[in-house]
Amino acid sequence: MTTDTGMVNAFVEGRADLDPATGEMISRRKDLLGPAYRLFYERPLHLVRGEGVWLYDPEGTGYLDAYNNVTSIGHCHPRVVEAIARQAGILATNTRYMHGAILDYAERLLATMPDALGHMMFTCTGSDANDLAVRIAQSFTGGKGIVVTETAYHGITQAVSEFSPSLGENVDLGAHVRTVPAPDSYRVTEGLAESFGASVAAAFADLKRHGIKPALFICDGIFASDGVFGDPAGFLKPAVEAARAAGALYIADEVQSGFGRTGDAMWGFQRHGVIPDLVTMGKPMGNGFPVAGVAVRPEVVEEFGRKARYFNTFGGNAVAIAAATAVLDVIEDEGLVENARVMGDYLRDGFRDLQTRYPAIGDVRGAGLFIGVEMVSDAAAKTPDAAAATAIVNGMRDENVLISGCAKAANVLKIRPPLVFKKSDADHFIAALSRVLARLS
Numbered sequence: 444m445t446t447d448t449g450m451v452n453a454f455v456e457g458r459a460d461l462d463p464a465t466g467e468m469i470s471r472r473k474d475l476l477g478p479a480y481r482l483f484y485e486r487p488l489h490l491v492r493g494e495g496v497w498l499y500d501p502e503g504t505g506y507l508d509a510y511n512n513v514t515s516i517g518h519c520h521p522r523v524v525e526a527i528a529r530q531a532g533i534l535a536t537n538t539r540y541m542h543g544a545i546l547d548y549a550e551r552l553l554a555t556m557p558d559a560l561g562h563m564m565f566t567c568t569g570s571d572a573n574d575l576a577v578r579i580a581q582s583f584t585g586g587k588g589i590v591v592t593e594t595a596y597h598g599i600t601q602a603v604s605e606f607s608p609s610l611g612e613n614v615d616l617g618a619h620v621r622t623v624p625a626p627d628s629y630r631v632t633e634g635l636a637e638s639f640g641a642s643v644a645a646a647f648a649d650l651k652r653h654g655i656k657p658a659l660f661i662c663d664g665i666f667a668s669d670g671v672f673g674d675p676a677g678f679l680k681p682a683v684e685a686a687r688a689a690g691a692l693y694i695a696d697e698v699q700s701g702f703g704r705t706g707d708a709m710w711g712f713q714r715h716g717v718i719p720d721l722v723t724m725g726k727p728m729g730n731g732f733p734v735a736g737v738a739v740r741p742e743v744v745e746e747f748g749r750k751a752r753y754f755n756t757f758g759g760n761a762v763a764i765a766a767a768t769a770v771l772d773v774i775e776d777e778g779l780v781e782n783a784r785v786m787g788d789y790l791r792d793g794f795r796d797l798q799t800r801y802p803a804i805g806d807v808r809g810a811g812l813f814i815g816v817e818m819v820s821d822a823a824a825k826t827p828d829a830a831a832a833t834a835i836v837n838g839m840r841d842e843n844v845l846i847s848g849c850a851k852a853a854n855v856l857k858i859r860p861p862l863v864f865k866k867s868d869a870d871h872f873i874a875a876l877s878r879v880l881a882r883l884s
């Protein structure tokens with residue numbers, strides 16, 4: 444029986460009925476969600492509480508969370524809980540009135556980015572943010588053409604799913620979309636930056652040949668669903684230059700790689716020394732409270748601002764902003780960007796140590812606390828082994844440790860612990876992985 448490793452192949456197909464406490468209760472409830480709803484694991488995990496790096500099921504069993512890229516400052520961080528409760532008791536309304544805290548937050552967030560990005564617009568989800576960013580880019584360029592990597596995921600709205608190939612065969616890419624291979628630093632060991640740039644240039648040239656004017660190149664800062672590629676730092680430059688040479692804008696999708704996850708800066712694009720025209724963000728922004736947004740160069744959004752009307756009823760409402768402000772405070776006060784760098788390096792060292800004993804670990808990579816571990820059946824040939832990755836994801840669950848695989852690059856383990864991970868958490872994780880590898884070999 445196949446088991447899941449990631450979002451796309453994690454669909455439970457209504458078979459799960461394995462709640463140890465209550466028998467078939469979960470499957471009955473799962474059916475209420477309808478057949479398209481996706482859960483992780485063939486036996487979906489039933490979670491009722493979170494605290495710090497731990498999640499708990501109804502029996503009180505704790506699971507070490509090394510997957511979650513939402514509650515990245517730790518589950519139910521007291522400062523976020525307090526900020527949400529306080530603001531919910533003062534004012535919680537739509538976003539079409541002024542509120543000083545929203546402006547304060549926008550100012551603080553923009554201060555973490557290059558000066559060129561001068562405006563901040565708020566949405567509720569990362570998909571919303573990418574939808575808005577693409578509308579702005581298409582309005583500015585007067586074009587429609589989009590270039591993405593062939594395993595990218597950028598969101599779930601109709602417009603965004605048209606350039607999210609990792610959603611799979613059931614979603615048609617738009618006729619205005621071209622894909623390029625992901626920058627696979629494991630297999631392309633020479634000239635990665637140049638070859639990736641050349642692919643982007645060729646994709647825009649193809650759009651033009653078909654009479655489609657270029658609008659944008661979008662990629663996420665760590666190629667999260669493509670297999671977690673972050674090295675060598677700087678490799679994005681030629682791709683961004685190729686997009687601009689074709690008359691397109693560059694959108695940095697920081698929904699996964701933003702807010703310090705990559706350990707060297709607040710934003711993944713900073714690792715590559717490039718300055719985007721638009722930056723989209725979400726996931727960890729509210730540590731579980733829905734809030735997302737788009738940062739944009741003023742000149743890029745000016746005409747859109749005159750022509751289009753945009754509002755998003757809940758986007759950046761006062762409660763969301765209270766949560767997001769508390770998240771920024773915690774990241775700064777607890778030095779979490781630095782912790783992501785230190786703990787990420789520590790974990791990668793531990794995985795490389797395991798690699799010397801287990802050649803099925805083909806590559807260990809990523810940046811900060813966004814780690815990719817690629818499983819192979821033949822290390823010399825670098826042959827992907829998705830079954831090995833799936834077995835490890837499930838084996839780690841048996842160890843009460845949560846990780847995942849990448850949606851399309853299913854042989855790559857995706858490890859994203861909260862940024863508050865400590866050395867003792869990392870040791871716990873490495874010991875569990877070591878036991879799983881020993882059992883499977």
Ligand SMILES: Cc1ncc(COP(=O)(O)O)c(C=O)c1O
Nearest residue numbers: 568569570596597598663698699
């Ligand atoms: C890189 C990237 N962009 C955008 C999104 C969409 O975000 P949301 O699920 O909040 O709509 C995701 C979600 O996984 C993502 O990984």
